[in-house]
Amino acid sequence: MASSATNHRPLSVAGTWFSGESTAGVEVVLRWDGQGSITLDGVPGGRQFDVATMVISAPIGATPRSIHFGGRGKLRSTDFAAVVALERATGRGQGGHWLDRMEASWTLAALFVVLLVVGSAAGFKWGVPWVANEAAMALPASAVEQIGQGTLVLLDETMLKPSKLKPARQSELRQTFAQLKRRYDHLPLKLLFRRGIGPNAFALPDGTVLLTDELAALSTDDRQLIAVLAHEIGHVHHRHGVRMAIEGTAVSIAVAVFLGDVSDLGVVTAGMPAAVVQAQFSQGHETEADTFALETLMHIGVAPHHFLDIMNKLQAKAGTEDKGVQRYFASHPATSERVRRFGKTAPHTHLHPDSM
Amino acid sequence: MTEDPNSEAPVIEEALAAFEFAPEVDRGPGAIPPPPPPPPPAAVAPLPPIAATPLVTAAPPATRTLPFVFTGTGAEYFRIWIVNVVLSVLTLGVYSAWAKCRSRQYFYGHTSLDGSAFEYLADPLQILKGRIIVAFILGLLVAAEALSPVVYLLLLGALVLATPLLMVSAFRFNARNSAWRNVRFGFEGTVEQAYKTYLNIVGLSMLTCGLAAPYTQWLWSEFIVGKHRFGDETLSWRTKANDFITLYIYMVPMSIALYVLLFGGITVATAGAQLFAGDAAPADTSGGAGAAMSAMMMVVMGLFYALVTIPTAFFRARMANLVLGGIGLGPHELRSEQKFGELLKVYLLNIVTLVFSLGLAWPWAKVRLVAYRNSRLSCLAQGELVMRAGAAHDAGDGIGDAALDLGDLDLDLGF
Numbered sequence: 001m002a003s004s005a006t007n008h009r010p011l012s013v014a015g016t017w018f019s020g021e022s023t024a025g026v027e028v029v030l031r032w033d034g035q036g037s038i039t040l041d042g043v044p045g046g047r048q049f050d051v052a053t054m055v056i057s058a059p060i061g062a063t064p065r066s067i068h069f070g071g072r073g074k075l076r077s078t079d080f081a082a083v084v085a086l087e088r089a090t091g092r093g094q095g096g097h098w099l100d101r102m103e104a105s106w107t108l109a110a111l112f113v114v115l116l117v118v119g120s121a122a123g124f125k126w127g128v129p130w131v132a133n134e135a136a137m138a139l140p141a142s143a144v145e146q147i148g149q150g151t152l153v154l155l156d157e158t159m160l161k162p163s164k165l166k167p168a169r170q171s172e173l174r175q176t177f178a179q180l181k182r183r184y185d186h187l188p189l190k191l192l193f194r195r196g197i198g199p200n201a202f203a204l205p206d207g208t209v210l211l212t213d214e215l216a217a218l219s220t221d222d223r224q225l226i227a228v229l230a231h232e233i234g235h236v237h238h239r240h241g242v243r244m245a246i247e248g249t250a251v252s253i254a255v256a257v258f259l260g261d262v263s264d265l266g267v268v269t270a271g272m273p274a275a276v277v278q279a280q281f282s283q284g285h286e287t288e289a290d291t292f293a294l295e296t297l298m299h300i301g302v303a304p305h306h307f308l309d310i311m312n313k314l315q316a317k318a319g320t321e322d323k324g325v326q327r328y329f330a331s332h333p334a335t336s337e338r339v340r341r342f343g344k345t346a347p348h349t350h351l352h353p354d355s356m
Numbered sequence: 357m358t359e360d361p362n363s364e365a366p367v368i369e370e371a372l373a374a375f376e377f378a379p380e381v382d383r384g385p386g387a388i389p390p391p392p393p394p395p396p397p398a399a400v401a402p403l404p405p406i407a408a409t410p411l412v413t414a415a416p417p418a419t420r421t422l423p424f425v426f427t428g429t430g431a432e433y434f435r436i437w438i439v440n441v442v443l444s445v446l447t448l449g450v451y452s453a454w455a456k457c458r459s460r461q462y463f464y465g466h467t468s469l470d471g472s473a474f475e476y477l478a479d480p481l482q483i484l485k486g487r488i489i490v491a492f493i494l495g496l497l498v499a500a501e502a503l504s505p506v507v508y509l510l511l512l513g514a515l516v517l518a519t520p521l522l523m524v525s526a527f528r529f530n531a532r533n534s535a536w537r538n539v540r541f542g543f544e545g546t547v548e549q550a551y552k553t554y555l556n557i558v559g560l561s562m563l564t565c566g567l568a569a570p571y572t573q574w575l576w577s578e579f580i581v582g583k584h585r586f587g588d589e590t591l592s593w594r595t596k597a598n599d600f601i602t603l604y605i606y607m608v609p610m611s612i613a614l615y616v617l618l619f620g621g622i623t624v625a626t627a628g629a630q631l632f633a634g635d636a637a638p639a640d641t642s643g644g645a646g647a648a649m650s651a652m653m654m655v656v657m658g659l660f661y662a663l664v665t666i667p668t669a670f671f672r673a674r675m676a677n678l679v680l681g682g683i684g685l686g687p688h689e690l691r692s693e694q695k696f697g698e699l700l701k702v703y704l705l706n707i708v709t710l711v712f713s714l715g716l717a718w719p720w721a722k723v724r725l726v727a728y729r730n731s732r733l734s735c736l737a738q739g740e741l742v743m744r745a746g747a748a749h750d751a752g753d754g755i756g757d758a759a760l761d762l763g764d765l766d767l768d769l770g771f
């Protein structure tokens with residue numbers, strides 16, 4: 001081995017030799033003869049090694065470098081310049097210098113910060129919703145059905161109670177729903193009645209739409225319920241349930257990656273950024289479902305103001321709406337915003353006799 | 357009873373969290389080296405201080421207080437961190453194993469005792485292996501949660517049952533890959549011992565409805581600390597169960613005071629908002645009242661988080677002192693003297709730093725905390741810190757039964 005070494009200027013590195021037998025350390029000077037031999041100056045009796053067995057650890061910040069020769073002993077040194085010179089001349093480093101150079105550069109750090117900020121903004125604006133959408137659409141119908149049924153069972157066991165609506169009223173509403181359903185043959189839509197959670201309606205990923213007795217009682221016109229059901233069908237059509245799950249996971253992972261274990265640093269508010277981002281996705285879904293409902297209502301000739309009417313009733317029942325910062329945590333867009341969207345389109349659809 | 361400030365820890369770490377220094381080891385990029393005990397007696401030339409030349413001198417049994425010195429800086433760590441984050445994202449997470457290694461190597465390498473820095477020796481490929489296992493388990497859980505509640509609960513149950521096994525594996529991995537002066541740490545707790553301790557804890561907790569928390573936490577800490585070794589010497593732990601119980605008793609009035617303040621705050625805020633609304637245009641209820649209300653709520657929320665930080669700081673400072681400060685190795689002892697007020701200040705500064713930088717100043721926050729912990733940690737050495745590696749060192753790498761050698765399993769992403 002030694003014979004293959006080219007002739008170099010001899011080099012030396014000061015450090016502490018730890019035998020690996022105990023914590024006892026010896027101040028030594030490692031000397032390379034410029035060819036194949038390394039001696040440790042300072043170790044009683046002296047030690048000699050073949051340069052071909054030498055391994056020099058990769059650099060990380062200003063932390064000590066290690067040099068070993070395959071055995072238990074190890075030299076630790078903060079004589080950085082000397083270690084780098086030895087590494088260059090012998091080629092016995094473990095590499096990692098490109099990483100070290102990246103980590104040493106403020107220019108690159110600044111560039112990366114910009115990349116990170118722009119990248120995560122774009123990722124959350126377009127990337128995550130796109131991926132979630134693709135994944136949700138690619139999910140087989142049987143899996144979606146499983147998810148929906150599982151959720152329904154869970155809800156029935158915890159929050160929901162059987163409906164007390166008269167059978168006649170139920171079949172009336174089912175017929176109304178059937179009209180809507182005809183337009184969306186590709187969706188396995190099904191209407192169920194429940195009660196116990198206040199005036200509400202929601203859709204499960206498998207196409208099950210739930211309507212509460214309370215909402216049925218709150219409405220003053222069945223067209224208001226049609227509007228709500230159209231909105232829920234919009235959620236099914238866009239597979240929002242599944243997308244939400246995927247987006248939620250993406251958000252948690254991202255927050256974990258960027259902030260690490262924040263609570264360890266004494267910040268107990270780690271959940272807040274995640275909650276805000278999550279809520280933005282949710283608001284996006286609601287807007288999508290509103291658009292869907294609006295189109296549906298226009299097609300079947302129901303005036304959009306019915307949607308406004310029921311929204312207003314719900315609003316009145318729920319009290320004041322979120323203002324200021326709280327809005328960023330809300331799962332739905334502000335009612336005023338939704339009302340504005342429906343109000344704006346209303347004039348164009350005032351063709352039908354039922355619009356007053 | 358009192359709040360567990362670590363309650364947000366992920367599943368595998370949950371039990372670890374009981375143990376103040378384990379989280380440091382496992383989560384952070386490696387605060388203080390793992391079982392951060394320092395070393396022992398023998399004779400030799402330590403580094404900078406005494407530049408003695410060679411070997412065995414009859415060490416005078418003089419007692420010295422040796423500080424743990426942390427030399428890392430936020431600026432230096434920031435550049436490592438940003439590279440870690442960006443490369444991890446660009447490689448879809450694969451680089452995160454290397455990121456974790458570099459982060460830990462950075463913190464270990466900048467933490468020194470008696471002039472010698474600690475060393476983190478893990479192979480990133482091993483960490484990657486652990487990562488893949490964890491990702492697989494999490495993937496299964498997510499899929500099961502969506503598809504079938506029954507399968508999800510079964511899986512969760514299996515994971516709970518496997519917790520002691522996973523933890524022993526992680527302790528072994530971390531200890532084996534931590535060294536000081538070329539002598540490695542080790543963890544010799546067996547899987548059976550872990551299960552026994554775990555069962556005792558679960559049983560006691562159920563029997564007492566959780567009231568035994570201080571005692572069970574102590575049991576677990578004792579298991580973890582007492583099974584660590586440095587070189588061929590096992591760590592000792594002076595902390596008694598009573599010390600834990602006393603700390604929890606202190607937490608009771610603190611928690612009560614906190615809740616009183618909090619509910620008082622909400623009441624006052626609500627009343628204030630209504631007053632405000634009365635003054636504002638009475639016609640526009642949703643405007644005046646709504647805005648005043650939400651402003652007040654934000655203030656209350658902010659106050660709440662600031663308030664929660666107070667008992668958290670108190671608890672963690674005391675806990676660190678009890679856990680770390682009770683460690684002994686042969687004739688040498690560790691001292692941890694974190695002060696409630698000082699730690700609180702670090703926490704509050706970190707909150708401000710993180711909020712105003714939108715999280716980008718994370719490295720400075722991390723370094724501030726690690727530097728503080730180290731500044732309050734020292735070793736009371738009897739003579740020179742000389743310890744033998746012993747036969748255990750050789751066995752250390754091989755002993756971990758293949759089945760247990762799962763690599764590094766903790767969820768910490770390494771930033």
Ligand SMILES: [Zn+2]
Pocket residue numbers: 231235286289
């Ligand atoms: Zn909706």
